[in-house]
Amino acid sequence: xxxxxxxxxxxxxxxxxxxxxxxxxxxxxxxxxxxxxxxxxxxxxxxxxxxxxxxxxxxxxxxxxxxxxxxxxxxxxxxxxxxxxxxxxxxxxxxxxxxxxxxxxxxxxxxxxxxxxxxxxxxxxxxxxxxxxxxxxxxxxxxxxxxxxxxxxxxxxxxxxxxxxxxxxxxxxxxxxxxxxxxxxxxxxxxxxxxxxxxxxxxxxxxxxxxxxxxxxxxxxxxxxxxxxxxxxxxxxxxxxxxxxxxxxxxxxxxxxxxxxxxxxxxxxxxxxxxxxxxxxxxxxxxxxxxxxxxxxxxxxxx
Numbered sequence: 001x002x003x004x005x006x007x008x009x010x011x012x013x014x015x016x017x018x019x020x021x022x023x024x025x026x027x028x029x030x031x032x033x034x035x036x037x038x039x040x041x042x043x044x045x046x047x048x049x050x051x052x053x054x055x056x057x058x059x060x061x062x063x064x065x066x067x068x069x070x071x072x073x074x075x076x077x078x079x080x081x082x083x084x085x086x087x088x089x090x091x092x093x094x095x096x097x098x099x100x101x102x103x104x105x106x107x108x109x110x111x112x113x114x115x116x117x118x119x120x121x122x123x124x125x126x127x128x129x130x131x132x133x134x135x136x137x138x139x140x141x142x143x144x145x146x147x148x149x150x151x152x153x154x155x156x157x158x159x160x161x162x163x164x165x166x167x168x169x170x171x172x173x174x175x176x177x178x179x180x181x182x183x184x185x186x187x188x189x190x191x192x193x194x195x196x197x198x199x200x201x202x203x204x205x206x207x208x209x210x211x212x213x214x215x216x217x218x219x220x221x222x223x224x225x226x227x228x229x230x231x232x233x234x235x236x237x238x239x240x241x242x243x244x245x246x247x248x249x250x251x252x253x254x255x256x257x258x259x260x261x262x263x264x265x266x267x268x269x270x271x272x273x274x275x276x277x278x279x280x281x282x283x284x285x286x287x288x289x290x291x292x293x294x295x296x297x298x299x300x301x302x303x
Contacts, residue, residue, distance in 0.1 A: 001126075001127055001130035001131070002053050002054060002055040002079065002127060002130070002131050003052055003053040003054065003131060003132050003133070003259055004044075004047055004052055004053070004054045004055075004131060004132065004133050004134075004135065004255055004259065005054070005055050005056075005057060005082070005124075005127060005128060005131045005133075005134050005135070006040045006041075006043050006044040006047070006054060006055070006056050006057070006134075006135045006136075006137075007040055007056075007057040007058070007121070007134065007135070007136045007137070007140055007144070007148070008038070008039055008040030008041075008058060008113070008135075008136055008137030008138075008139045008140050008159075008161075009038035009039050009040050009041065009058060009091055009108075009110050009113060009137055009139035009140075009161075010036075010038040010040060010041035010056065010058040010059075010060050010069050010073070010083075010090070010091065011036075011037050011038040011041070011065070011069065011090055011091030011092050011093055011108070011109075011110065012034055012035070012036060012037060012065040012068060012069060012090060012091075012092050012093070013033075013034070013035045013036070013037030013038075013092075013093045013095065014032065014033075014034055014092060014093070014094045014095070015032065015033050015035070015094075015095045015097060016030055016031070016032045016094075016095070016096050016097065017030050017031050017032075017033075017096075017097040017098075017099070017101065018030040018096075018097065018098050018099050018104075019031075019099060020099045021098065021099055022096070022097075022098040022099065022104050024104075030099075034068075036068055036069045036072040036073065037069075037093050038058065038069070038091060038093070038139075039137040039139060039159055039161050039248050040056060040057075040058055040135070040136075040137045040139070040159075041056060041058060041069060041073055042248035042249070042252075043135055043137075043159070043248050043249075043251050043252045043255070044056040044073065044076075044078045044252075045072070045073055045076040045078060046076075046248065046249050046252035046253070046274060046289055047078075047252050047255060047256060048073075048076035048077035048078040049076050049077065049289040049290060050252070050256050050289065050290070050291045050294060051077070051290075051291045052255075052256060052259060054077075054078055054079070055078065055079040055080070055081070055082050055127065056073060056078050056079070056080055056082070056083060057082045057083060057084075057116070057121060057124065058083050058084070058113070058116065059083070059084040059085075059086055059088075059091075059112045059113050059115045059116040060080075060083055060084070060085055060086070060090055060112075061085075061086055061087070061088050061089050061090035061091075061112060062085055062086065062087055063089060063090055065089070065090040065092065066085075066090040069090060082124050082127065084115060084116055084120050086112055086115055088111075088112045088115065089109070089111075089112060090112060091108070091109060091110040091111075091112050091113065091139075092108065092109050093106060093107075093108040093109075094106060094107050094108070108162075110139045113139050113140060113141065114141060116140065116141065116144060117141060117143065117144060118141075118143055118144050118146075118147040121144060121147065121148075122147070125151075128148075128151070128152060129152075131155070132155065132259060133155050133157060133255055133258065133259065134148060134152050134155055134156050134157070135157045135158075135159065135251065135255060136148055136156065136157070136158055136159070137158075137159045137160075137161050138158065138159065138160050138161045138162075138165035138166060138168045138169060139161055139165065140168075142168050142171060142172075145158070145168060145172050146172065146175065146176070149172050149175070149176035149177075149178055150175075150176060153176050153177050153178055153179060154179055155179055156178055156179050156180075157179060157180045157181070157182065157251070157254075157255065158172070158178055158180070158181045158182070159181070159182050159247075159248075159251050160181065160182070160183045160184075160187045160191075162187070163186050163187055163190045166183060166187040166188075166190060166191050167190075167191070169181055169183075169191065169209075170191050170207070173204070173207040173208045173209055174207075176208065177208040177209070177210060178208065178209050178210065179210050179211060180209075180210065180211040180212070180213065180264075181204070181209055181211075181212055181213075182212075182213050182214075182215060182247075182250070182251050182254065183212070183214055183215070184214065184215045184216070184217070184247060185197070185214065185215075185216055185217075188200045188201070188204070188212075188214055191204065192204065197214060197222055197229075198229060201214070201222070201224035201229060202224075202226075205224070205226040210225070210226065211223075211224070211225050211226070211264060212224040212225075213232075213250075213254060213264070213268050213271065215247050215250055215271075215275075216234075217234075217246075218234055219234060220232045220233045220234035220272055221234075221250070221268055221271065221272060223264055223265055223268050225264065230265055232265065232268040232269060232271075232272060233269075233272070234272055234275075234276070235269075235272045235273040235275070235276035235297065246275040246276075247275065249271075249274040249275045249277065249289075250271035250272060250274060250275040251271065252271070252274055253267075253270035253271035253272070253273060253274030253275065253294065254267050254268055254270060254271035255267075256270055256274075256291075256294070257269070257270035257271070266298075269298055270294060270298055273294055273297045273298050274289065274294060276297075277289055277293075277294075277297075
């Protein structure tokens, strides 16, 4: 059995980065890379690199992109035996970055995940029951998220993915309580129609969301448990090479901390440190991420 099961997207990231200032409406000189990605896959990959006993449930194509994603994820120590393999195109995420590595625009094609239905996951109920945490991203179908919240709400962590897909979390909260969600500023503002983070968090708590870790980029994060809010400082970062996957690493570090028995505040610190490592990487996961390095970095931040 597994300590953590991550459910959602696995795809190939196609990232185009301009050499200098990005100019809209014209061709920009730059570089293009192809790396394994997907929110759930990235989270699972980072957890595997940290030595966590983790499995991924996703729909992955039997195409070249799928083979690349499978090879990289397996190499990180993630169990893929619960995945659905399809004769369809593996999901893809195309991102345009400016010369500083900040996201300009992106398009994702996750249609293959429509094939990942509750009936594909129900046979793995014993593994889901045994897991200490279940992480689901909002690439997953609404009925699959509903099944997870109905049966495992007390250990379910939901990553909203994007402003548009965050609406799935609101729909979920109409019917179920959820242990924890990890939106960023744009997502929580869109879900609550307010830019007052205190009010936004309270709104979601009243809907049945027990805990929130709101990721704020270079400003760190805010932890809200319904009993109050706490600022979590960002980890020191010398250079941003690429923002892609930083939020996913923050979720992985958070889950790692919770799995190790730390409270939400300390666990969120692990998330911020993991995110800083991805920001310094051209890949969508943290290159060289390891448990000892993460622990040492968190200890250094607290000195």
